[in-house]
Every structure is written in structure tokens, then in C-alpha cells.
Amino acid sequence: MTPPQRRRRFPKEAAPEEHPVPPAEGQGGQGQTREPERLYVVTGQVEGGDRAELDLVTLIVACADAPPSAQPEQSALLRLCQAPMSVAELSAYLNLPFSVVTVLLTELLTAELVQARAPIVRSALPDRSLLEAVMHGLQKL
Numbered sequence: 001m002t003p004p005q006r007r008r009r010f011p012k013e014a015a016p017e018e019h020p021v022p023p024a025e026g027q028g029g030q031g032q033t034r035e036p037e038r039l040y041v042v043t044g045q046v047e048g049g050d051r052a053e054l055d056l057v058t059l060i061v062a063c064a065d066a067p068p069s070a071q072p073e074q075s076a077l078l079r080l081c082q083a084p085m086s087v088a089e090l091s092a093y094l095n096l097p098f099s100v101v102t103v104l105l106t107e108l109l110t111a112e113l114v115q116a117r118a119p120i121v122r123s124a125l126p127d128r129s130l131l132e133a134v135m136h137g138l139q140k141l
Helices: 036-043 072-080 087-094 098-110 128-140
Strands: 059-062 114-117
Touching: 059 072, 072 087, 072 098, 087 098, 098 114
Parallel strands: none
Antiparallel strands: 059 114
16 A cells, blocks of 8 residues: 655646745755844843853742843743753753853842752662661561
């Protein structure tokens, strides 16, 4: 059984002409749709230029709801952070670069609307006393 064939909307002769759009200055022709001006508007003017020490695996948790004066991106961040979420996940869900998300999170951290938590790091070697306690518990069974 063969799969159904897709039909063209327009016959080959009547196909609409597609004019290639030259890449905007600074876009490099990779088909990027994100405009640098828009990202600057999203981040706004950073006061002092200081950013929070965040890395890709830092967990972010919302402490409060978004105020009415919050930007749409900040409101989306606060909605996503009802449960702990890493900065990398936030960047992916919002389709924004890591640097832009870092600036937005710095503003939210300053306003105390979110908390940043260090990721849980497992120790390289397990605790010996814990292993001995498990071993003794298993021997008693």
C-alpha cells in the first residue's frame, strides 16, 4: 500500500514567485528571525550593569505573582517558575537567549519576586557511615 500523495496548491506554472529577502545587517543570513533591537527593548536599561551570578543549572522559584506593571516576559517567567526550573529551561521555553533571561531574572531577584537556588550537587563518594548503616540494616533482615 502506498501513502497518499500530497497535492500542490498551485500548479508549477502558476506558483507564486518567492523573492529572497536579503539578511538584515548583523544577522549573518542564517534565517534568524530574532531582532537585536527587540531584545534590547525586552531587557531595558540595566541599572549599574550588574547581573546576578546565574548559570544554566541554577534553579529559579517564584515567590509572588506578577505585579500589574511587569513586562510580559517577566510575567511569563513568574508563571513558569511556580515549580523550581533551571535557567536553561526558562531560556528554552521562552525562546530567549540566556543573556536576556539572566537580565530579566536579575530584575526579578532585585524585586524579590523570585529566588535563585543552587542546584543539588551529589557528592563524589557516598558517605561511609550511611553505607555501613544500610549494610547493617540489610544484615538484620
